[in-house]
Amino acid sequence: MILLFQxxxxGVGTSTVAANIALVLAERGVSVTAIDLTGQGALALCLGDGSGAVGQIDGGATVVIAGVHMVSPGSDRSPAEILATIESHDGEDSVVVVDVAAGDRRTLDLLLPAAALRLCVLTPDPATLAALPLVYRDAQPTRDDRTFFLLNRVDDRLRLGRDIAAMLRGLLGDRLFxxxxxxxxxxxxxxxMETLASFAPASAALxxxxxxxxRLVADRDDATQPQRGIA
Incomplete structure (x- = not known):
């Protein structure tokens, strides 16, 4: 299963969310590969890599961070080569987490046909309200049935954030993952430079x-179950 985080x-914490989802999937025993296409190296840092090992490997090489296989495709790879790298790590019992740079529609459109889901990260703040035309476009199932949304940094103690979150929940409906x-x-x-589970095992965000x-594991398992005819 290929998951695109974009x-x-x-500034909404996409890399942080992608890394933590990868970590908790690995925690469950799922074979997880993480691929950073942002060019910033944030995904490795969010996985808890303080060694800088990812920045030292050649394109296509793999290091393991906290149970997650981290792949660096290399900045000189063509889009087709990057897609081939991602697909080579995809398998029936594995998950590939891909961190795509904010607003990079070209890469997103290239990868989306191969992906099971695009998980679009939003935060309940005024800046997200300004991006609502883009959010609303992507939320339409007639345009793209692979895009779902994650609300990050939700704090119902803050009135403005609570109101914006409520509005986004209404807008997104069953597209809110x-x-x-x-x-x-x-x-x-x-x-x-620690994983959230080791640093704060009682964390609400964890x-x-x-x-x-x-939910991702349940959806994957449902998708791989053989379809049975009606008796």
Missing amino acids: SPKG GTIRRDEAVGEALAM GDFRAVAE
């Missing part, structure tokens, strides 16, 4: 990441 706007609560432990774990992973 948002129409930056899950929500992740605002939790300082996420940033603190990143600063300490529970939310696990809930999203549970």
